[in-house]
Amino acid sequence: MKKLVSLLFAGAVILGAYVLSFGMPASLTGLLPGASETVAEKAGPGAPAGRPQRPGGGATTVVVEPLKQEPYTDILRAIGSTVAQRSVNVVAIVAGEVTESLIEANAEVAAGDILVELDNRTEILNLEIAQAELDQAQQTVERYKGLLTNSYVTAVDVADANVAVRLAEAAVGLAKIALEDRTIRAPIDGRLGLSDVEVGDRISAEQVIVTIDDTETLLIEFELPERSIGLLEKGRAVLANTPVFTGRTFEGEIFAFDSRLDSVTRSVTVRARIDNPDRKLWSGMTFAIRLVNEIEKLPAVPATAITWSRAGSAVWTDTDGVAARVPVTILYREGDRVWIETDIAEGSSIVTEGAQKLREGGALLVDGAERRPRPEEPA
Incomplete structure (x- = not known):
């Protein structure tokens, strides 16, 4: 008994929802007392006898707008x-005591500007020794060349003296490099960062200055x-x-x-x-x-114009007062605007409000004026 009551109640709810959405079915309207007279009065002149009609001739009230082509801006x-495109850590090549620091935070420097001076007394002395040895080797070569004609010096002696000159020159070059390493310079143009290096500090090799x-x-x-x-x-x-x-x-x-x-x-x-x-x-x-x-112009509609079904997304068009469902592909969405891919011609009337209530081939009521199908088309 309870099951039967539940089924009857569910049926009544479904029937009520149907009547509210689509009106009283003609088969049931005719069964109601006085239904025939009421329908005949509301149908108006020329309406078929005994055929009930919904208010407004069965048309669904909708809002339409022409389909427009609009550009879309996709922003990632x-x-x-x-x-910085060029950024370096200035590193000490050798260890030593800082005798002078010209580093000033946020200062602009040019490539080659002196930043730090290290104690270079030993390197200066080594350079002087190497230079003296070079001078002595060059004098020996000149003396051997003069004695070569008197047979006191052989060609081998002269060759050995020339080798000694080359070795002395290399020693001078090494001494100069060692002296230059005591001066730390800016390798590129740019702005200096913070530094903790002060005069009197002893820095180690490979330390960032x-x-x-x-x-x-x-x-x-x-x-x-x-x-x-x-x-x-x-x-x-x-x-x-x-x-x-x-x-x-x-x-x-x-x-x-x-x-x-x-x-x-x-x-x-x-x-x-x-x-x-x-x-x-x-x-x-x-x-x-x-x-x-x-992105180039694409068909664009309000988001409210898009409807969904098992077949996918679609929009409804107003074709001479008849509702037609046209499948579309959604390409982009921004706010309440949707860009679609469709074969619908630009300027065609698109239902933007009320699309959820439409059925294929249904009559439309647009802007308060009913749009009925043409006589040669089915209602």
Whole structure:
């Protein structure tokens, strides 16, 4: 008994929902007392006898708009940080005591400028010794050449003296290099970083003295999703913004990207270059990156025009007052606008509101005026 009551209740709910959505079926309307008179009165002149009609002639009220072609801007966004295109750590080649330090944090230096002087007294003496030995070897060669005609010196003696000169010259060269190593110079143009080196400190070989960044050109490294692969090419423009300079956009270009995707993030690493002639941008700053892709005009409709079924997405068209379902492929979506792929001609009327209530071939009521099918077409 309870099961029967439950079935009757469920049937009543379904029937009520159907009547609210689509009106009373003709087969049931005719059974109601006085239904024939009521239908005849509402049908109006020329309506078939005994045929019930919904208010408005059975038409569904909808809102339509013409199909338009609109451009779409696909924007890929990423976060990246900058490094100087040329950046070095200044390292001491030899150990020694600092006798002079010209390092000033954030100062601009040119390649070859002296940064630190180390104690070089030993190297100066070694150079003097090597120079004296060279002078002595050269004098020996000249003396042997003069004695060669008197048979006091053989050609072998002269050859040995020339070898001694070459060895002395090499010793002088080594002494000069050792002396130059006591002076630490800037290898590139750029801005100095912080340094703890002071006069009197003893530094060791391979110790980092200071950093130099040439920030005239900055490099930004960032990650883009897999779908960006078709857009990556050298020279492609990117836009960068930093919270340090609110409202200002810096333009750069891609100069390198990885040849494979990250197996975990499914993204590709990209490097872009930004000119920084005024050096306002610093190495290490964070940037919001935008890669803008302008796509040619495509059919665009409001998101409310898209309906779904087992067959996929579709839109409804208003063809001489008749609703027709046309399958479409969604390409892009932004806000309440959808770009689609379809064969529908530009300017065709697309149902943008009320599409969920439509059935194939149904009559439409647009902007308060009923759109009925033409006489030669079925209602």
